[in-house]
Amino acid sequence: MFKNFFSNQVSLLKYLIRWSVIVMPVAVAIGSMVALFLWLLSWAIHYRFAHTWLLYLLPLAGIIIHLLYKWYGQSAERGNNLIIDEIHQPGAGVPKRMAPLILVTTVITHLFGGSAGREGTAVQIGGSLANLFSGWFRLDEADKKTLLTAGVAAGFGAVFGTPLTGTIFALEVIAIGRINYTALLPCLIAGLVGDVTVSAWGIKHTLYHIDLIDTGQLLYGKHVPVNFMLLAKVILAAALFGLAAMAFAKAVHLVKSTLLKWIKISWLMPVCGAIIIIGLTFILGRPDYLSLGVEPEYPGAVTIVSAFQQGGALNFSWFWKLVYTAVTLGSGFKGGEVTPLFYIGATLGNTLGELMNAPIGLFAALGFIAVFAGATNTPLACTLMGIELFGGEHALLFAVACFTAYFFSGEGGIYSAQRTAQQKLPESETGKPKYLQRIFGKYRL
Structure with a gap:
């Protein structure tokens, strides 16, 4: 032995x-x-x-x-x-x-x-x-x-x-x-x-900061570590983060398929995408949604960093970044999807935080990781990213947001080669949940 x-x-x-x-x-x-x-x-x-x-x-x-x-x-x-x-x-x-x-x-x-x-x-x-x-x-x-x-x-x-x-x-x-x-x-x-x-090599990464808040509450005179009202807001926001992730993945595929269908000269596809980007920038009158969106081009620009502050994002900043990135990548330009997903998530979190009267920095952080989790189907990795980037004080809320967004983002994602080893929700051949099948047996719903 x-x-x-x-x-x-x-x-x-x-x-x-x-x-x-x-x-x-x-x-x-x-x-x-x-x-x-x-x-x-x-x-x-x-x-x-x-x-x-x-x-x-x-x-x-x-x-x-x-x-x-x-x-x-x-x-x-x-x-x-x-x-x-x-x-x-x-x-x-x-x-x-x-x-x-x-x-x-x-x-x-x-x-x-x-x-x-x-x-x-x-x-x-x-x-x-x-x-x-x-x-x-x-x-x-x-x-x-x-x-x-x-x-x-x-x-x-x-x-x-x-x-x-x-x-x-x-x-x-x-x-x-x-x-x-x-x-x-x-x-x-x-x-x-x-x-x-x-x-x-001396390369520095962007530092993000969220204010520490007490996420607990008093219950029958006892302090419990979870504020149930805040938790409900996080779950609702995370569902929307998941839907935003699904919208992003579908938008990139839609732009690509539409251009392939209507444009027969392949080099014209990135030209059309570029013209759309230029036109949108001219119409909106601000370059905030170009490039990475991490550093500001001018004072007051909407960036990922600014989204962690009160008033640091416009109500539809997340939508415009989604459109810009879908057009850029769908028309043939190169780069990743994740940093734009951070931008979409952080600015959407900023907007939802204001609408729900919730902590802005915390909700920007939740959106930052949760939209990424939904788009890539990697909730565990994104929970750990929240801890590595923002600290472990809110690890529970990070996990709730990432896993909720993961379930609400649908079965697909931004990587078409990603295989499905197990579906997110078990379903019968007719699409009914198995537990309903067991309860109702042969009766049709």
């Missing part, structure tokens, strides 16, 4: 050492490239702030991006979905050109004002470099899938400064309703090393 125990511990130690040796250089490479990407992205955004006329060249930028992917992209055009498919079932692999191509085209998108994010770029950098290293290390199929998952964790953790979130996101995003813990340790190592690498 002692011999078997000792043998198992030695095997676990060998496993830890082996994957540490494999993952650490990969995560350092991913973190370094993500740091370069974040530096270039910051430069592009601030350069556009100083040269606002660049927005009018967005149609030309769209053509350049289209041609780059037409000439050099090949399978890399599928982006995050290609990486998810490769994790499910390794095939032709993730092309080496994916990392530099997505980096360059995302910077171009933001330089000329396209509304996109950065998570997709970081994940594709992670997947591309992980696939490259798996070939160098001559890994078998199972180990390659593990390293690809760790690459996603490193990229996500590095770009947002949330290594634990990156770890769980990489495991949770693969299939709805199932988490495979086989790659947990490599992902944790990758997420941590990737984040540390970005920090070592």
